[in-house]
Amino acid sequence: MGSITLKNVSKAFGAHAVIPSIDLDIDDGEFVVFVGPSGCGKSTLLRLIAGLEDVSGGEIVIDGKNATDLPPAKRGLSMVFQSYALYPHMSVRGNIAFPLKMMGEDKAVIDKKVADAARVLNLTDYLDRKPRQLSGGQRQRVAIGRAIVRQPEAFLFDEPLSNLDAALRVNMRLEISQLHQQLKTTMIYVTHDQVEAMTMADKIVVLNRGRIEQVGSPLELYHRPDNLFVAGFIGSPKMNFVSGAPAAMHQAHTIGVRPEHLVLSKERGTWRGTVGVAEHLGSDTFLHVNADGIGTMTARVSGDFAVTHGDQVFLTPDPQRVHRFDETGMAIR
Amino acid sequence: MATLHTRSAARLMMAPSVLLLLAWMIVPLSMTIYFSLLRYNLLMPGMEEFAGLSNYTYFLTDPAFFQAIFNTLAIVLGVLFITVVGGIGLALLLDQPMFGQGIVRILVIAPFLIMPTVAALVWKNMFMNPVNGIFAWLAKLFGLQPFDFLANAPLFSIILIVAWQWLPFATLILLTALQSLDEEQKEAAQMDGAGALSRFIYLILPHLSRAITVVILIQTIFLLSVFAEILVTTNGGPGTQSTNLTFLVYAQALLQFDVGGASAGGIIAVILANIVAFFLMRMIGKTLEA
Numbered sequence: 001m002g003s004i005t006l007k008n009v010s011k012a013f014g015a016h017a018v019i020p021s022i023d024l025d026i027d028d029g030e031f032v033v034f035v036g037p038s039g040c041g042k043s044t045l046l047r048l049i050a051g052l053e054d055v056s057g058g059e060i061v062i063d064g065k066n067a068t069d070l071p072p073a074k075r076g077l078s079m080v081f082q083s084y085a086l087y088p089h090m091s092v093r094g095n096i097a098f099p100l101k102m103m104g105e106d107k108a109v110i111d112k113k114v115a116d117a118a119r120v121l122n123l124t125d126y127l128d129r130k131p132r133q134l135s136g137g138q139r140q141r142v143a144i145g146r147a148i149v150r151q152p153e154a155f156l157f158d159e160p161l162s163n164l165d166a167a168l169r170v171n172m173r174l175e176i177s178q179l180h181q182q183l184k185t186t187m188i189y190v191t192h193d194q195v196e197a198m199t200m201a202d203k204i205v206v207l208n209r210g211r212i213e214q215v216g217s218p219l220e221l222y223h224r225p226d227n228l229f230v231a232g233f234i235g236s237p238k239m240n241f242v243s244g245a246p247a248a249m250h251q252a253h254t255i256g257v258r259p260e261h262l263v264l265s266k267e268r269g270t271w272r273g274t275v276g277v278a279e280h281l282g283s284d285t286f287l288h289v290n291a292d293g294i295g296t297m298t299a300r301v302s303g304d305f306a307v308t309h310g311d312q313v314f315l316t317p318d319p320q321r322v323h324r325f326d327e328t329g330m331a332i333r
Numbered sequence: 334m335a336t337l338h339t340r341s342a343a344r345l346m347m348a349p350s351v352l353l354l355l356a357w358m359i360v361p362l363s364m365t366i367y368f369s370l371l372r373y374n375l376l377m378p379g380m381e382e383f384a385g386l387s388n389y390t391y392f393l394t395d396p397a398f399f400q401a402i403f404n405t406l407a408i409v410l411g412v413l414f415i416t417v418v419g420g421i422g423l424a425l426l427l428d429q430p431m432f433g434q435g436i437v438r439i440l441v442i443a444p445f446l447i448m449p450t451v452a453a454l455v456w457k458n459m460f461m462n463p464v465n466g467i468f469a470w471l472a473k474l475f476g477l478q479p480f481d482f483l484a485n486a487p488l489f490s491i492i493l494i495v496a497w498q499w500l501p502f503a504t505l506i507l508l509t510a511l512q513s514l515d516e517e518q519k520e521a522a523q524m525d526g527a528g529a530l531s532r533f534i535y536l537i538l539p540h541l542s543r544a545i546t547v548v549i550l551i552q553t554i555f556l557l558s559v560f561a562e563i564l565v566t567t568n569g570g571p572g573t574q575s576t577n578l579t580f581l582v583y584a585q586a587l588l589q590f591d592v593g594g595a596s597a598g599g600i601i602a603v604i605l606a607n608i609v610a611f612f613l614m615r616m617i618g619k620t621l622e623a
Binding site: 050052071072073077078079081082083085086087088089090098099102103146150 | 526527
């Protein structure tokens with residue numbers, strides 16, 4: 001079914017190698033998220049899989065068949081674009097039916113499949129509207145509808161939620177996850193938002209400068225990051241990094257402690273500091289503490305821990321949860 | 334303009350320009366209407382007298398009039414067809430990434446910058462001339478009899494010349510429209526399995542529809558009054574085979590010195606142009622709204 005394998009895939013634009021070389025296995029039915037900072041090559045990688053860009057080297061195997069030189073339509077993949085890329089002059093019905101029409105399906109079959117997709121996505125009442133008469137979330141659903149009617153081997157999502165407002169984004173995130181449970185089709189999802197990656201993925205691929213930094217389940221990446229980059233990228237707020245003497249005590253070049261693994265006390269602790277900014281979220285409070293001799297550290301405490309700007313606090317890292325890294329930035333285990 | 338005060342002030346400020354424009358339009362129009370009701374021939378000065386609607390009767394029953402109406406329509410429709418179809422084709426070609434794109438685009442626009450009389454003379458003497466023209470040379474190369482375009486197919490020749498002049502305009506408008514087509518839409522269509530032809534029919538053509546209507550509207554306005562190309566090539570002939578309405582009015586006024594008849598023809602041309610404009614605006618209003 002929808003398994004995808006990348007063997008030694010590389011991509012260069014002129015002399016500039018965007019992706020030096022990537023090997024990756026994606027199993028059938030998996031929800032894989034490519035995450036990384038902007039310009040890390042995640043979208044390029046997705047477009048290589050889609051066939052919208054030609055690979056400079058290597059092999060792409062989809063469903064056991066070599067698809068490296070196949071045109072996009074022949075790969076059996078569907079894509080949801082960042083701008084949705086709906087056809088503006090066609091109704092919602094026309095948009096969803098378009099891929100079926102191109103496949104030369106029967107009129108009756110098309111009508112049935114469009115109706116089914118519209119029901120799944122709650123679009124039945126909007127079938128005769130034009131895209132510009134729809135809200136952002138509805139447009140997004142039409143784009144997904146256009147992708148699912150083809151019953152592809154795998155879905156590709158290119159930052160599909162970045163044009164939506166925050167509340168809607170959380171909603172659509174849930175809807176896409178539910179859709180995945182329902183369809184059980186392979187999905188590849190590109191985002192720069194690590195929260196989206198953590199909440200949706202079966203497997204996260206962290207990319208940086210065209211290289212895979214680490215592949216693993218969300219919790220694996222959270223608990224056992226391979227290197228400084230992954231440790232800093234996954235988790236919000238960011239992990240605190242400390243180097244020098246305090247790190248040497250843990251026999252490491254750098255140590256990392258997540259804000260939620262710092263114990264705060266007003267009386268005693270390992271590191272002393274003053275509270276710079278306190279961000280009260282209600283349930284939690286994020287404290288930006290200027291620790292003496294270390295620098296700014298972020299700590300996450302329960303919302304009823306009462307401190308304000310200028311207060312003196314003590315920070316103690318949970319010894320079980322300290323991540324240790326060597327000079328090259330790799331984790332010491 | 335929010336308040337009553339600012340609104341009346343605005344009206345006061347606009348009044349001079351509105352009045353000027355109104356006078357600018359009304360004076361020539363009413364004079365033309367006045368002349369069209371006179372027996373007014375430049376060869377018989379001082380003998381003007383009121384003639385009622387006889388000028389209109391003469392003009393409308395002139396067999397040249399129907400020929401002119403037909404020729405006007407043929408020029409408008411023929412040129413529109415060539416420029417829209419050719420413009421889409423050229424725009425599609427120029428949209429492809431290629432070496433020397435900038436220079437090629439400037440070359441394509443060049444014909445539009447050449448004044449009509451010069452363009453028509455170039456075509457007449459260097460392309461269509463049965464002795465020295467390139468077409469004649471080509472025909473002789475293949476051992477064929479050179480074809481005298483302007484004598485044997487005068488209307489077609491004029492359509493060809495005018496179309497050559499307007500093709501860059503259509504190409505330019507359509508090219509800019511084409512470049513505004515979202516790249517992701519094209520890619521989405523590609524993913525959906527649409528081939529090049531399907532992408533053209535379902536994506537590119539609907540996207541261009543607005544630009545095409547703009548091209549049709551603007552060109553129609555100018556094509557109704559093609560004159561210079563006819564004057565320097567065929568002079569409306571042979572006979573009246575290439576006379577359009579504009580040229581007929583010119584011939585009436587300045588070749589036959591019949592100012593009254595020409596004025597009547599001018600008024601008829603104005604009425605016909607308004608009828609065309611009415612249908613055009615209805616057609617275009619629909620597309621531009623959508």
